[in-house]
Amino acid sequence: METSHNPRNGYTIVSQLLSSPVSRPDYQGALGRVGRRIEDNRLRAVVIKEMALGIKMIRLSNGMPCPDPLPITGAQFSLRDGTVVTMDQNDMDAITSYNYCEGIQELRNWLTELTRLEHKPPQLEMADHPEPFDLTITNGSTDATRGIFHIMLDEGDSILLENDVYSTTIGQIKLFGANPVTVDSDEQGMLADHLESILSSWPQTHPKTKRPRVLFAITSCNNPTSYTWHEERLAAVYLVCRKYDVIILEDGAYYFLQFGERKRSFQSLDVDGRVVRMDTFSKLIGAGYRLGWISGPATIISRYLRSMAQNTIHPSVLSQLLVYRILHQWGHERFQVEVKHLAAEYKKRAQLMVKALEKYCTGKSKKTIGC
Numbered sequence: 001m002e003t004s005h006n007p008r009n010g011y012t013i014v015s016q017l018l019s020s021p022v023s024r025p026d027y028q029g030a031l032g033r034v035g036r037r038i039e040d041n042r043l044r045a046v047v048i049k050e051m052a053l054g055i056k057m058i059r060l061s062n063g064m065p066c067p068d069p070l071p072i073t074g075a076q077f078s079l080r081d082g083t084v085v086t087m088d089q090n091d092m093d094a095i096t097s098y099n100y101c102e103g104i105q106e107l108r109n110w111l112t113e114l115t116r117l118e119h120k121p122p123q124l125e126m127a128d129h130p131e132p133f134d135l136t137i138t139n140g141s142t143d144a145t146r147g148i149f150h151i152m153l154d155e156g157d158s159i160l161l162e163n164d165v166y167s168t169t170i171g172q173i174k175l176f177g178a179n180p181v182t183v184d185s186d187e188q189g190m191l192a193d194h195l196e197s198i199l200s201s202w203p204q205t206h207p208k209t210k211r212p213r214v215l216f217a218i219t220s221c222n223n224p225t226s227y228t229w230h231e232e233r234l235a236a237v238y239l240v241c242r243k244y245d246v247i248i249l250e251d252g253a254y255y256f257l258q259f260g261e262r263k264r265s266f267q268s269l270d271v272d273g274r275v276v277r278m279d280t281f282s283k284l285i286g287a288g289y290r291l292g293w294i295s296g297p298a299t300i301i302s303r304y305l306r307s308m309a310q311n312t313i314h315p316s317v318l319s320q321l322l323v324y325r326i327l328h329q330w331g332h333e334r335f336q337v338e339v340k341h342l343a344a345e346y347k348k349r350a351q352l353m354v355k356a357l358e359k360y361c362t363g364k365s366k367k368t369i370g371c
Contacts, residue, residue: 159179
C-alpha cells in the first residue's frame with residue numbers, strides 16, 4: 001500500500017486509482033438491517049408511477065390540502081445584489097402541496113451538473129458504469145447524516161472516523177447504538193496505514209463483532225480541526241476501503257469555503273461507486289432554509305429516499321424553489337464567483353481572529369488556520 005507523503009508517490013497512487021478497473025461494492029452487505037428491509041410506502045409508489053408516466057394525477061389518498069383557502073398567495077425575496085425573486089400563485093400552489101421525496105427535478109438537474117463540473121466523479125463520467133449515479137435533495141447535512149446512518153448502521157456496529165469529529169455526528173452514531181472507531185489522522189487526513197492495521201486485525205482484536213463497513217469523514221475544512229485532506233491521502237484511504245469493501249460517507253458541508261484553490265474530494269476519485277457525499281446550502285445560502293443534497297450510488301440513495309419517505313417526506317418546497325430560482329438566475333459561473341467571494345470573506349475573518357488570539361491569548365491558545 002502506497003501511503004508516502006512524497007508528492008511524486010502521491011501522483012502515482014492517484015493515477016493508479018483513477019486508471020484501475022471498477023470494483024463494485026456489495027451494497028446489500030453494506031446496508032444495515034433497516035436499509036435492507038425498508039420498503040417504499042404505497043403513496044410513494046403511486047408518485048413514482050406518476051413520475052415515470054409523466055402525468056399529473058388527482059390523488060385522493062394522501063391528504064393533499066386544497067390551496068384555495070390557504071393564506072399565502074405570493075412572496076418576494078430581495079437579494080443583496082438588488083435582484084428580486086418573485087413567487088406567484090402558481091408557485092404558492094406547488095409550495096403548499098406535498099412534493100416528491102427526491103426534490104424538485106430542476107434543482108436536482110442543476111446540482112447534478114454542478115457535481116459533474118466540480119468533482120467529475122468517475123462513476124458519473126463512465127457511460128457503462130455498473131452502478132448508476134443519483135442525487136437527491138435533503139433537509140441539510142445533519143438530517144442527511146441521520147438518514148444515511150439509519151439505513152447503514154445496526155446497533156453494535158462500528159464506524160470508522162477521524163480523530164476529531166463534529167459533536168453532533170458522534171451523538172447520531174450513539175443514537176443508533178453504533179460504536180465510533182477512530183483512525184489516526186494528521187493535517188493531511190486519515191492515515192491509511194493505521195486504517196489498514198485496524199481492518200486487517202479486526203477478526204483477531206474483535207472476534208465477536210463485524211468488521212466496520214462504513215467510514216465517515218469531513219475531508220474539506222474539517223470541523224473542528226479545519227484541515228483539508230491531501231489527494232494522495234484520499235487515494236490511499238480509498239484503496240484500503242476498496243480492499244475491505246467499506247462504504248465512504250463524505251461530509252462536504254465546508255467544501256466551498258476552502259481558502260484558495262479547492263482540493264480534491266473522495267467523490268472525484270470514486271471509480272467504484274463507494275462514496276456517498278453529503279453537501280449543504282447552510283454555509284452558502286443560509287442555515288435556516290434546511291436544504292442540501294446527497295449523491296452517490298443509486299442503490300444506497302434509493303434506500304435513503306425510502307427512509308426519508310417514512311420520516312420528513314421531503315425537504316421544504318419553499319426552500320427548494322427559492323434556492324433553485326437563485327441558482328438558475330446565477331448560473332454555474334456566477335455561483336463560482338459567489339462562493340469564492342464567500343470563502344474570501346471567511347478567510348479575512350479567520351485572519352482577524354488569529355491576530356486577536358496572538359495579541360490577547362499568547363501562550364494560551366493553539367493557532368490553526370486550515371481550509
